[in-house]
Amino acid sequence: MSLAARQSQFILALMSDDAPLPETWQERQRKGYEVYRNAYRARLIAALEETYPRTARLVGDEAFRAAAAHHLITYPPTSWTLDDAGRGFALTVETLFPRDPEVAELAWIEWAMQTAFTTRDTRPLDGSGLVAATASFGDEAWQDLRLRFVPGLAVRQVGHDCMELWHLLGDEADLRAARALPPLSEAQGCVVWREGLRATFTMIDAAEARTLEAMIEDASYDAACDILIAAMGEERALSFAGAMLARWIANGWVGAIAP
């Protein structure tokens, strides 16, 4: 058997108790192998616990470990970095906890924060930068305005007050309150980004979140305003749009005006 084939067999058996071990192995090898098998599982589950500490608190240790094990069997790690082991875990918990959508929402936030934490260092566009970049803009240029957002900025719709949930699952966790948190009467948006050297998040209006999502996908300011108009009517939308852009700039979400 070639080294490549032996290595594939060795790794597959780390991931599954059912995968066969080499027939030439004696008791001695099997005992030694168990050390690697246990270490593999322990290390990866610990990596997920480190990425998702609040999700783990919310569902409880035992359920979290089962979910982590399920995730690792479904998506065994392929990347050289252990940080990637938790990629897609929000989708895993969405299927595992279908009646508790806040679990997936929280996991999504934790993953987006981990990702934002080590993104490329950039300087966001500030108010005076915006003024300078748009000084010569006529109506048409404004309608066609497109934004480049800072690396790591992520947005999604959520059905729970994730700020409150985050707080309740902090170091002095109030698990009972966290688990009893009722859903919001209307969905909202949640935005994760890196502020200086720390990752953070905030909640925003659902229509604003859809607008932000569209502009991240390269929609023009005009198209973004149409989303707001559909959500809140023309009059309100126009004043909302101006304040929204100012808020994005103030939060440090915008990297540049697209050329």
Place this chain on the structure above:
Amino acid sequence: MTSIKRFAGFGLGLRRPHYHHFLEEDVDLDFVEVISENFMVDGGKPLAVLDAVRQKHEVMLHGVSLSPGSAHGVDRDYLDRLRQLAERIEPRWISDHLCWTRSSAHNSHDLLPLPYTAEALDVICANIMIAQDHLRRPLLLENPSSYLCFPEDEMTEWEFLAEVARRTGCYLLLDVNNVHVSAHNHEFSPADYLEGLPLERVRQIHLAGHTPGEIAIDTHDRAVCDGVWDLLGHALARTGPVAVMIERDDAIPPLAELLDELDTARRIAATASREVAA
């Protein structure tokens, strides 16, 4: 390929609970070692911390994911990232382990054992040559702790490691705790192991604690044991002064405790150099 000059001194692994000491104080160390992968990121706090520490200390980059023993070859994306980090940090040297971590499809995130065969020797030497070319410098290769020996082994670990060093021109990072652990697990003599290595190629020594048992496990979660201190003296009397450090990755105590432990290494090194002089 350039050579790596000797650098004698005492260091520790840079770990998160101690960052504030390194950023705010003058920690009395000759170097720090960091896990390369933790800093192979695009930006943010980890790199900001490392940049600041680098202003004050020599840094060694110690990797766990090069996977030089993979039959599947080395990962170019990984090497690109590692080279970027090396260009930024200008480490004294870059090390990784005599092991493999991934197959064609999956990554174990563990230092898995190689069968010591001619085939594996060809594989690891080819991969190390590629890595050294890409990084434009020789590597240091560390002996791992291992928990199983393969029936197909054709040579001992020290024969294998010596041959890798001879063929690739790489240097050695001698982990005396790993020698101690593997010697227990595979019933060989630590002295034979050291005698079998080209000790003139050792540039760094690792010390660490392990969990004893029928199979001893390299846990880095406690103080260095007496047997490992003895082995340090034995090794230093043969390598001469090199970079010596303690690895601690779990149950991490206050920095002062590790600095105290490092004083034991300093005393042993002083005794070893007196023995060599005599």
